[in-house]
Amino acid sequence: MSQAAPTIDPAKLHLLLEYKHERPLTACHWEPQSRYVFFGAEDNLIHRYDLASQAVTPLAGHDSWIRSFGSSLDGELLYSGGYDGRLIWWPTAAEKPEPVRVVEAHQGWIRALAVSPNGSYIATCGNDLLVKLWDSATGALVRDFAGHQSHVYNVIFSPDSTTMYSCDLKGFVKAWTVENGETRDLATVETLHKYDTTFRADIGGARSIALRSDGAQLALGGITNVTNAFAGVGEVAVAVVNVADGKIEVQLESKDKTKGATWGLSHHPNGFWVGLTGGGGGGWFFFWKGDEPHEFFRFQLKAAGRGMGISPDKSQIAVAHSDRHLRTYALFEKPA
Amino acid sequence: MKSSYACNSIEHEFSRRAFLGGLAAGTATWGLGDVLTGLPALAEPFKSGHKRILNVFLHGGVSQLETWDPKPNTDTGGPFRAIPTSVPGIHVCELLPYTAQQMHRLSIIRSIDTHNSDHARGVVEMTTGRKQLVGIDYPHLGAVAAKALTPDHFTLPGHILVRSSPGERNVESEFHKAAYLGAQYANMTMYDAHPPKNTERAETLTREADASRNALREKISNRFAGRRRTADTEAYNFSFEQARELLTHREVFDVTQESAADRERYGTSEFGKHCLLARRLLERGIPYVQVNHADYDTHHENFDFHIEQLGEFDRPFSQLIADLSDRGLLAETLVCVMSEFGRTPRINDRYGRDHWGTAWSVALGGTGIQPGGVIGKTNDNGTEVIERSVDHGHVFHTIMQAVGVNSTGDFDIGGRKFPIADPAKSAIGELLA
Numbered sequence: 001m002s003q004a005a006p007t008i009d010p011a012k013l014h015l016l017l018e019y020k021h022e023r024p025l026t027a028c029h030w031e032p033q034s035r036y037v038f039f040g041a042e043d044n045l046i047h048r049y050d051l052a053s054q055a056v057t058p059l060a061g062h063d064s065w066i067r068s069f070g071s072s073l074d075g076e077l078l079y080s081g082g083y084d085g086r087l088i089w090w091p092t093a094a095e096k097p098e099p100v101r102v103v104e105a106h107q108g109w110i111r112a113l114a115v116s117p118n119g120s121y122i123a124t125c126g127n128d129l130l131v132k133l134w135d136s137a138t139g140a141l142v143r144d145f146a147g148h149q150s151h152v153y154n155v156i157f158s159p160d161s162t163t164m165y166s167c168d169l170k171g172f173v174k175a176w177t178v179e180n181g182e183t184r185d186l187a188t189v190e191t192l193h194k195y196d197t198t199f200r201a202d203i204g205g206a207r208s209i210a211l212r213s214d215g216a217q218l219a220l221g222g223i224t225n226v227t228n229a230f231a232g233v234g235e236v237a238v239a240v241v242n243v244a245d246g247k248i249e250v251q252l253e254s255k256d257k258t259k260g261a262t263w264g265l266s267h268h269p270n271g272f273w274v275g276l277t278g279g280g281g282g283g284w285f286f287f288w289k290g291d292e293p294h295e296f297f298r299f300q301l302k303a304a305g306r307g308m309g310i311s312p313d314k315s316q317i318a319v320a321h322s323d324r325h326l327r328t329y330a331l332f333e334k335p336a
Numbered sequence: 337m338k339s340s341y342a343c344n345s346i347e348h349e350f351s352r353r354a355f356l357g358g359l360a361a362g363t364a365t366w367g368l369g370d371v372l373t374g375l376p377a378l379a380e381p382f383k384s385g386h387k388r389i390l391n392v393f394l395h396g397g398v399s400q401l402e403t404w405d406p407k408p409n410t411d412t413g414g415p416f417r418a419i420p421t422s423v424p425g426i427h428v429c430e431l432l433p434y435t436a437q438q439m440h441r442l443s444i445i446r447s448i449d450t451h452n453s454d455h456a457r458g459v460v461e462m463t464t465g466r467k468q469l470v471g472i473d474y475p476h477l478g479a480v481a482a483k484a485l486t487p488d489h490f491t492l493p494g495h496i497l498v499r500s501s502p503g504e505r506n507v508e509s510e511f512h513k514a515a516y517l518g519a520q521y522a523n524m525t526m527y528d529a530h531p532p533k534n535t536e537r538a539e540t541l542t543r544e545a546d547a548s549r550n551a552l553r554e555k556i557s558n559r560f561a562g563r564r565r566t567a568d569t570e571a572y573n574f575s576f577e578q579a580r581e582l583l584t585h586r587e588v589f590d591v592t593q594e595s596a597a598d599r600e601r602y603g604t605s606e607f608g609k610h611c612l613l614a615r616r617l618l619e620r621g622i623p624y625v626q627v628n629h630a631d632y633d634t635h636h637e638n639f640d641f642h643i644e645q646l647g648e649f650d651r652p653f654s655q656l657i658a659d660l661s662d663r664g665l666l667a668e669t670l671v672c673v674m675s676e677f678g679r680t681p682r683i684n685d686r687y688g689r690d691h692w693g694t695a696w697s698v699a700l701g702g703t704g705i706q707p708g709g710v711i712g713k714t715n716d717n718g719t720e721v722i723e724r725s726v727d728h729g730h731v732f733h734t735i736m737q738a739v740g741v742n743s744t745g746d747f748d749i750g751g752r753k754f755p756i757a758d759p760a761k762s763a764i765g766e767l768l769a
Contacts, residue, residue: 023411024683042683044409063408065415083415108643109415127643199396199631200500201644230396232636232686279636279686304685322685 006315006332008270010287010297016316016328019049019056025320027307029069031078031092034311037318038078039326040066046080046090048097049326061088061099067307070115070122072136079136081110081124087134101139105132112154112209116161121178123164125152131166131176145176147183153205158243159215165243167206167220169193173241187246189239192222196229203229208265210273211243218243221262221275224253236262236277236286252288254295260284264308264319268331272296276319278304283321285329302327387703387739388618388669389481390660391626392653394645396633397458399679399689401718402429402642404444404697410717412681414639423708431646434654440708441657441666442701443767447712447721450677450728453691455633458676463512465732465757476512477732479521480756481624484741491581492588493524496617498610499628501527512626516749520574523626529609531589535582550580588620589613601655608652615659618669635688638679657701666702670738673699674731681718695721698731704738706769729761737763 021041028039037049038059046059046066064083071078071092077100078090087105090097108127115122121142122134131145131152150169157164157178164176171189176182193204208221218241226234236259238252252273260279267273275286283301288294303323310317318328401407406418406429418427421439428436428444435442452458457468464474475483482494499510514521526532537546557576561569587593591613602608610627617625629649634641653673660666678696679689695714701707712724736743736757743763746753 024685042411042414063417084417199633199641201631201641203637230631230633230635230641230688232688 005313008268008315008331009333010272010331012331012333013285013299014330014334016330019054019326021047021324021326024322024324025306025326026065027067027069028309028318028320028326029071030309030311030318031071032073032075032312034313035093037309037326037328038069039320057097059090059097061102062086068110068113070113073119079113079115079122081105081113083109085110085126087113087122087124089139103134103139105134106130111152114156114164116157117159118161120161121157123155123157125155125166127151131155131164133164133178143181145181145183147174148172150202151205153207154209154220156209156211156218159211165209165218167209169202169205171204173218173220173246175243186243187241187248189220189241189248191224191237191251192220192239194226194229196226199230201229203234207261207263208276210265210267212267213269216243217241217249219265219267219273221265223261223279232279233259234261236260236275236279236281238262238265238273238275238288250291250293253293254286254298258284260304263306266308266310268314274317276305276308278306278322386487386621386668387485388622389477389485389624389735389739390614390618390669390671391477391624392671392673393626393628394632394649394673394675395628395630397455397677397679397691398632398675399634399638399642400446400697401679401681402431402639402646404428404699405446405714405718407681407716407718412683412717412719414683416639426708426710431642432650434650438654438657441661442671442699443705443707443709443711445698445700445711445726445731445764445767446714447724447726448678448696448698448731449721449725450693452677452693455676458693461728462674462676462731465729465761473513473515475515475517475521476523477735478512478523478624478626479514479517480736481739482521483517483747484736484756485623485739487621490621491578492585492620492622493578494623495521495523496622496624497523497525497626497628498529498613499525499527500606500630516754517747519571526589526613528606529591529613531586532582535586537583588617591616602652605648605652607648611652611656615656618660618665619663632675634679635684635690636686638683638689639687660702669702670704670735671700671702672735695719700734700738700767704740704769706767709767711764711767726764727761729758730764733757733761733763734767737768
């Protein structure tokens with residue numbers, strides 16, 4: 001007899017498991033069949049954490065940190081993007097996974113990758129100012145998308161897989177038509193960028209990206225109100241953009257101006273945004289609903305969060321932490 | 337962790353006072369109009385054999401791991417890879433692809449241990465070669481160079497700092513103390529690659545009226561000096577004469593007179609313009625040119641910011657080294673790339689690196705330096721020096737000896753002996769050509 005789905009309630013959030021690694025973590029990903037959580041660390045490796053056996057298997061193939069993952073629709077292939085510019089295909093469940101395919105995808109860092117909802121494409125973006133579209137079955141480059149003038153921080157597909165949205169360091173958001181490469185400037189999120197005149201450097205970008213479940217709103221997570229770029233003094237924020245007209249409909253923030261950046265973001269089918277943060281204010285989960293700019297609930301984590309993955313049934317969240325831990329959290333009441 | 341650097345540290349307080357003082361001095365010195373007659377000709381074209389120093393100061397504390405001493409695939413290495421250079425066996429961080437191709441003209445000291453993690457103290461100690469002591473001022477490297485290297489009858493400034501205008505908060509020092517050497521060896525500062533302000537004759541002042549005005553000033557000044565000559569009046573007259581040279585030879589400081597092709601090669605960034613200006617100044621024989629580049633104080637997101645800052649640094653700097661070599665100037669110019677300290681091997685929870693003076697790097701090249709070498713060594717993950725530990729004092733001696741100055745000697749100031757460099761330290765002999 002199958003178990004009833006748990007009742008989702010952010011207020012019941014609690015820690016489920018902890019795994020301590022040798023190095024700080026950089027990213028994580030919950031694969032579609034819910035057998036594994038993959039994470040990257042400051043050791044240039046991917047690690048496969050078996051949720052049933054708790055066995056950990058390293059995957060070697062990158063020559064730098066891994067900050068982004070994706071999976072094929074059936075979960076049998078894992079895709080990883082690294083700061084070495086490589087896009088790698090892996091067999092998810094092999095005993096000792098070796099790369100199936102390695103593509104030197106970008107000059108410089110791959111900052112993010114996204115898999116189209118129909119599974120046909122992988123989009124990557126990076127420090128060469130490009131968004132690139134790859135055939136997920138063959139690894140062939142389908143198209144380059146040029147137009148950003150600064151590092152491209154994040155990318156995501158629309159639910160119908162026809163459009164990609166990308167955001168760069170300076171908060172410029174573009175919409176790209178997958179079929180023909182046409183572009184339009186969707187929005188400029190000035191609040192997520194600052195040129196710090198003291199240190200003569202730019203800080204900003206979409207550290208995280210998500211679409212509302214119906215695809216009508218694009219959420220961009222980052223850091224705002226920066227007063228000192230090199231000490232990371234700024235506040236967590238999420239700008240929510242209407243994808244039809246590019247209007248910034250609301251900026252989600254924390255009630256108490258929590259310091260840090262929003263490193264993870266997802267829209268839950270139950271109708272709320274989940275944000276993961278890390279920085280001067282420590283690590284937090286924030287939960288926002290509708291157009292309310294402030295959270296209706298938040299949960300303090302043991303350390304800064306650097307990336308998150310949501311389980312396929314949307315009841316659990318895995319977090320890559322700066323304190324060398326992979327942790328998973330449940331969004332339902334703790335069993336008695 | 338809160339950065340003490342940009343938040344009212346002593347360095348900033350000092351810099352602001354120095355800036356205000358410097359501004360006043362500058363106004364007094366250069367607001368003089370255009371005087372073209374009665375001056376000796378500009379120092380004859382710089383004679384071969386006269387040494388110069390170019391010091392590129394990376395303010396805020398550049399990371400040795402992201403520049404000269406990469407440790408890829410270690411717990412401290414960060415995300416960047418090491419790349420080969422033009423010298424087989426020497427690798428640098430992948431953020432320096434152009435500089436890597438100039439490595440045969442440079443050498444690296446990977447074993448700097450200055451026991452310091454304070455910005456202000458680091459700036460002072462690296463540029464004076466002395467331990468900072470309360471109440472004691474030592475002359476800046478530029479002042480020492482200006483005094484030791486300026487040829488006779490050379491009337492342009494001997495010590496020039498090229499930097500950006502201060503931002504909202506000034507994070508760089510901009511007044512280089514000459515201490516007991518005298519104010520004439522302090523720096524002239526050029527901001528944003530512009531020629532010094534107030535060096536153009538006002539349109540309402542005719543050339544003849546200006547010459548007449550200057551002749552009167554000279555007459556009065558000489559009469560005063562004949563009866564009450566003091567160190568202050570000497571310094572003032574020196575500055576005045578220097579200012580007249582500035583007015584006469586304003587084009588020396590005008591980087592826009594460089595060719596369009598050169599400006600293209602150096603790029604449009606401010607640091608690129610500053611490097612091209614440095615080449616122009618060195619070509620005209622300025623004994624000491626310091627180019628600042630800021631900022632590297634990356635407690636937060638060290639790797640992103642080093643991409644950004646070293647992306648500005650790498651190409652113009654390598655272009656400058658190549659040009660100095662091609663024009664025969666590197667044989668007469670000592671090049672140094674220094675900082676006030678390095679950055680922690682440990683990566684903090686915000687992907688940052690903090691202040692670190694225990695095991696870091698400096699690059700040297702040009703005249704008097706064995707090229708293509710590496711001095712000293714850090715351990716596998718860069719947390720300590722394990723071979724040939726040196727500090728600011730050794731670097732200072734090495735720079736001075738590389739340009740032919742006996743750094744173990746003394747300056748004679750009014751009959752008193754002042755050691756040129758810290759007597760307790762010595763040059764890094766194996767680095768000297």
